[in-house]
Amino acid sequence: MAAAELELWQVAKRFQGVVAVDSVSLTAAAGKVTALIGPNGSGKTTTMNMITGLYPTDAGHIRLDGVDIARLAPHKVAALGVARTFQNIRLLASETTLDNVLLGAHRHQSASLLDVLLGLPAVKRSETREKARCEALLDLVGIAALRDVAVGGLSYGDRRRVEIARALATQPRLLLLDEPAAGMNFAEKRALADLVLAIRDMGITVLLIEHDIEFVARVSDHIVVLNFGREIAAGTPEEVRRMPSVIEAYLGTEDA
Amino acid sequence: MMAALDGFLASYGNLVNLCLLNTLLAYGVWLALAANMFTLGTGGFMAVGAYCSVYFTMQLGAPFAVAVVAGGLLAAAVALVIGAPVLRLRGDYFMLATFAFTEVVRVIALNWDAVTGGAIGIYGIPRYTETWQLVLLVLIALYFVFALRRSYFGRSIAAIRQDDVMSEAMGVNVFGQRLSLFVASGFVSGGVGGLAAHLNFFVGPSDFGLLRSVDALAYPILGGVNALLGPMVGAIFTTLLPELLRFSSQWREILMGLLILAVVLFLPGGAMSLLRWRPRKAAARRPSTQGAE
Numbered sequence: 001m002a003a004a005e006l007e008l009w010q011v012a013k014r015f016q017g018v019v020a021v022d023s024v025s026l027t028a029a030a031g032k033v034t035a036l037i038g039p040n041g042s043g044k045t046t047t048m049n050m051i052t053g054l055y056p057t058d059a060g061h062i063r064l065d066g067v068d069i070a071r072l073a074p075h076k077v078a079a080l081g082v083a084r085t086f087q088n089i090r091l092l093a094s095e096t097t098l099d100n101v102l103l104g105a106h107r108h109q110s111a112s113l114l115d116v117l118l119g120l121p122a123v124k125r126s127e128t129r130e131k132a133r134c135e136a137l138l139d140l141v142g143i144a145a146l147r148d149v150a151v152g153g154l155s156y157g158d159r160r161r162v163e164i165a166r167a168l169a170t171q172p173r174l175l176l177l178d179e180p181a182a183g184m185n186f187a188e189k190r191a192l193a194d195l196v197l198a199i200r201d202m203g204i205t206v207l208l209i210e211h212d213i214e215f216v217a218r219v220s221d222h223i224v225v226l227n228f229g230r231e232i233a234a235g236t237p238e239e240v241r242r243m244p245s246v247i248e249a250y251l252g253t254e255d256a
Numbered sequence: 257m258m259a260a261l262d263g264f265l266a267s268y269g270n271l272v273n274l275c276l277l278n279t280l281l282a283y284g285v286w287l288a289l290a291a292n293m294f295t296l297g298t299g300g301f302m303a304v305g306a307y308c309s310v311y312f313t314m315q316l317g318a319p320f321a322v323a324v325v326a327g328g329l330l331a332a333a334v335a336l337v338i339g340a341p342v343l344r345l346r347g348d349y350f351m352l353a354t355f356a357f358t359e360v361v362r363v364i365a366l367n368w369d370a371v372t373g374g375a376i377g378i379y380g381i382p383r384y385t386e387t388w389q390l391v392l393l394v395l396i397a398l399y400f401v402f403a404l405r406r407s408y409f410g411r412s413i414a415a416i417r418q419d420d421v422m423s424e425a426m427g428v429n430v431f432g433q434r435l436s437l438f439v440a441s442g443f444v445s446g447g448v449g450g451l452a453a454h455l456n457f458f459v460g461p462s463d464f465g466l467l468r469s470v471d472a473l474a475y476p477i478l479g480g481v482n483a484l485l486g487p488m489v490g491a492i493f494t495t496l497l498p499e500l501l502r503f504s505s506q507w508r509e510i511l512m513g514l515l516i517l518a519v520v521l522f523l524p525g526g527a528m529s530l531l532r533w534r535p536r537k538a539a540a541r542r543p544s545t546q547g548a549e
Contacts, residue, residue, distance in 0.1 A: 052425055078427035090422040092415060102408070103415050107427035109408045116407040117400055123407060130408075170427055 003031035003205040004065045004081060004173035006051065011060035011070075012229075013046050020046040022229035023060070028174070028222075030065075033196060033206040035216045038226035039249060044209045045087055047226070048176050051207075052084050053077040064174065079107060081173035085163040085180060087209075093152035097143060097162050098134060100151055104169030105130040130169075137165040141195060157188040164195070168204075175199060177208040181215045193218045217241070225249065265387065271499060275492045276390035277452055282475035282487035283397040284444030287437045289476050292417045294347075295438070297338070297354035298445045298472040300361035301331040303464035305446025306453040307365065307372050310381055313454070320384040324450040331446020332439050339438045343431060358469050365461040377460025378453075385455040393451075394488075397444070402484055413437070417481075445472075478519050480526025489527055 006028040013021040021043040028034040036044050049055045051062055053074040062070040069077050083104070091100050108130060111123040138144045141161040146154060151162055160180055167175055177196070181189050189212065196219045200206050210216050216223060217237040225233040225240060227249040233240055240246055265272065281298070288295040305327030312323035342353045365372045372378065404410050415423040416430055424430045453459045471494065479490025494516075501511050523529050 054421065054425065073431075074421075074424040075427050075429045078425060084425055086422065086425075090419050092418050095414075099411065103411060103423070103426050103428070106408060106412050111407070113409060116409060117403050119403060127408065166426065 003203045005030040006174055006205065006207060007063045009061045011050060011062060012058045013050060013055055014058055019229055024231055026224045026231055028205055028207045030205050031203060032221040033200050033219050034222045035220040036207060036209045036224050036226060037216060042226040043229040044226055045178060048178055048209060051176060052082060078170060083167035083170040083172035084176040085167050085178055087178040089159050089163060091151045091159060091162055094150055096148050097151055098147040100162055101134040101137060101165045101169050102130060104166040105134055107170060134169050137168050141165045156183045172204055174205045179209055181210055181212050189215055273387055273390060273455055275495045276394055277448060278475060278491040278495050279394050279488045280397055281445065281448045281472050282491035283401055284441050284448060285472045286476040286487045288441040289481055290413050290417060291434050291437050293434060293438060294351050294473065295354045295441065296351050296469040297357045299464040299466065299469035300358035301335060301442045301445035302449030302468065303361045303365055304331045304334055305449030306459045309450030310378055310453050310459060311371060320454065324447050327450035328443040328447035332443035335439045335442025339435045343434050343438060355466060358466060362461050362465050375461060377458060379458050381453055381457050383454060383457060385451045405484060478516065478526060480528030482525060483528035486526050486528040
């Protein structure tokens with residue numbers, strides 16, 4: 001399973017006349033970390049929702065390793081190896097960490113409904129296999145000790161980790177992280193940066209949305225800057241940092 | 257011992273049968289409710305199953321078991337046809353659409369004299385349904401729901417109930433699973449319709465209307481959707497309550513309404529959540545962290 005390349009070409013989205021994404025073109029290179037940054041309302045999350053099939057696109061192409069995925073239902077996009085986390089953390093609060101992560105393993109369960117109703121041994125084998133895989137992922141993201149705790153009681157940072165583990169349980173080729181560092185303290189952010197780099201080294205393409213520039217500069221190979229639904233700049237962290245258009249988008253012009 | 261059982265069934269046989277029948281129906285509705293489908297189509301599916309199975313036994317002379325299965329299958333087929341458009345609707349609109357379906361079935365039953373006997377209904381249906389058959393079917397239903405709940409299908413169904421957008425993004429075919437559950441619910445409801453028809457000697461267009469659908473929906477909600485035995489507890493409770501309140505015919509319906517209101521207000525997880533009082537209190541002490549919409 002190799003890392004996938006994601007290519008967006010002139011993708012657009014309007015909500016009842018309001019332009020959320022005007023025209024975005026970008027490439028997330030295979031096996032690299034690409035960051036999508038920009039002020040609030042610049043269309044970052046809308047772009048991510050279009051990639052995962054949650055919103056249909058109004059124009060443009062979204063290609064995963066050359067295959068157009070813009071018209072696919074979200075579960076079909078997931079089946080092609082695209083996983084995501086949510087900006088507003090969407091976990092099943094009353095269920096345990098392990099059960100939440102196991103939902104990500106859903107598409108790898110091989111037992112049929114008939115197997116389940118007949119209680120065949122294949123069901124147990126498949127369940128045991130996925131459980132072991134998910135436990136290894138809890139270990140990877142550093143929350144193995146919390147496997148039997150209801151996620152509703154976890155800290156903000158830990159819940160973000162559960163989301164990442166759940167996304168990894170789908171065995172993605174492309175992982176989308178929507179503001180993974182939001183609400184984390186300094187130490188948690190450093191640990192998260194190491195985790196993102198470890199995920200990249202596992203052969204997974206990462207596309208992340210993040211406001212923390214320090215964090216972005218630390219993990220990203222490539223940065224794309226959005227403003228008013230268009231990409232206004234792209235390059236390595238060093239290049240982007242010096243671009244006048246980026247400084248203007250974030251800080252405004254002097255006479256503004 | 258056997259004599260005591262016979263004596264009990266002689267006096268309360270009808271009530272026992274009704275409890276069993278409603279339990280079966282409650283699990284049929286649970287299948288839909290488990291994935292957040294508040295269906296009011298149950299009455300419609302029961303009617304389809306009832307008329308179909310009666311047609312099979314009385315007109316075609318088919319064996320009882322074949323007739324009941326045929327009724328279930330026809331109801332499942334109808335569920336498949338209306339499921340595709342109806343499942344695209346959310347919440348209230350889904351309820352309205354399934355209610356409309358039940359009404360359409362009722363109107364058809366009222367007017368299709370050749371098959372349904374029109375407003376008069378069909379009298380003199382042979383009584384084939386027996387208590388042991390109902391017990392067996394309830395046990396089978398219990399096992400199926402038990403096996404489903406503890407499997408990974410149970411996990412994805414619970415996820416759909418709580419957050420279908422997230423489930424879809426995690427690779428769960430939400431529409432496919434909902435449609436399957438809706439069809440399965442239709443099958444069970446249709447089968448129960450056939451069993452009911454062959455228990456009561458009679459079917460008429462007013463037997464399976466809105467009231468029947470609301471009652472059926474109340475069983476698993478009152479008992480608890482999250483507990484295996486919840487639908488059964490809800491069905492038996494709701495069936496027995498009017499009998500227990502027989503001492504006062506005037507207060508009966510008022511008390512019934514008040515009790516249901518009390519369960520909904522004070523036990524939002526259904527009656528079965530009484531058994532899990534402690535863990536719930538412990539969970540409440542932790543910081544509240546419901547995932548935002």
